[in-house]
Amino acid sequence: MNLVIDIGNSKVKFFLFQKNKTIYNTICDDEDFAKTFESIPNKNNIKNVISCSVSSNHDLYITQSLKNSKHISLLDDKLLIPFKNNYKTKKSLGQDRIALVSSAIFNNPNKDNLIIDIGTCITYDFVDSNNTYHGGAISPGFKLRYSSLNTHTSNLPLLEFEETKNIIGSSTNESIHSGIYNGVIAEVNNYIDILKKEYPKLNVIIVGGFSKFLFNRIKNAIFANQDFLAQGLNYIINYNENR
Numbered sequence: 001m002n003l004v005i006d007i008g009n010s011k012v013k014f015f016l017f018q019k020n021k022t023i024y025n026t027i028c029d030d031e032d033f034a035k036t037f038e039s040i041p042n043k044n045n046i047k048n049v050i051s052c053s054v055s056s057n058h059d060l061y062i063t064q065s066l067k068n069s070k071h072i073s074l075l076d077d078k079l080l081i082p083f084k085n086n087y088k089t090k091k092s093l094g095q096d097r098i099a100l101v102s103s104a105i106f107n108n109p110n111k112d113n114l115i116i117d118i119g120t121c122i123t124y125d126f127v128d129s130n131n132t133y134h135g136g137a138i139s140p141g142f143k144l145r146y147s148s149l150n151t152h153t154s155n156l157p158l159l160e161f162e163e164t165k166n167i168i169g170s171s172t173n174e175s176i177h178s179g180i181y182n183g184v185i186a187e188v189n190n191y192i193d194i195l196k197k198e199y200p201k202l203n204v205i206i207v208g209g210f211s212k213f214l215f216n217r218i219k220n221a222i223f224a225n226q227d228f229l230a231q232g233l234n235y236i237i238n239y240n241e242n243r
Contacts, residue, residue, distance in 0.1 A: 004052075016042070052095040112126075116211075123137070141210065181213075
């Protein structure tokens with residue numbers, strides 16, 4: 001049994017895998033990490049544990065709590081990953097992006113995959129049908145766009161995200177909502193269209209907490225479930241065990 005932990009900017013997700021099947025999952029705020037960790041069932045049967053973090057690090061706590069389990073680190077230079085990494089700055093490639101690319105290969109083998117993660121940032125990651133990772137792009141997510149307009153201007157208010165169908169805003173607030181929401185949609189669709197000119201059979205996978213707001217607004221895309229990143233981490237565990 002494998003324990004996979006996805007540590008985001010504010011939330012932590014826990015998954016137990018039996019081979020490739022999720023048998024348990026839960027989510028908590030980062031501040032409740034220890035309490036939620038202790039509630040995980042059958043901890044004595046956990047053979048391997050892996051975590052992916054974009055914020056706080058709980059490695060020491062995990063190591064001390066699961067002394068009889070094998071701990072797999074994405075920072076380990078000897079760790080095998082299921083793709084050839086052509087990223088120029090390999091050490092700066094985020095753990096979440098490694099997991100997402102691995103999951104794309106596991107779930108959609110032998111395809112040109114573009115993974116778009118709509119979270120705090122919007123990340124684009126491209127891996128080709130030969131499992132070669134080429135890189136991608138990073139841009140501000142919804143919340144960052146709202147905060148930047150407020151922070152870097154004198155009069156624009158700080159608003160909470162709001163989905164809108166309007167292209168033309170009839171007030172300052174409506175204009176901000178339209179500019180950000182429709183701007184993200186235009187950016188994502190344009191990125192896909194450009195890449196499809198070179199890779200016509202491009203398989204587009206969209207994940208992340210804000211992905212639900214783009215449903216039916218992105219052409220010919222797969223909207224993955226909440227297990228997608230965790231499946232990639234579990235695949236990395238199994239990939240190393242089988243080598």
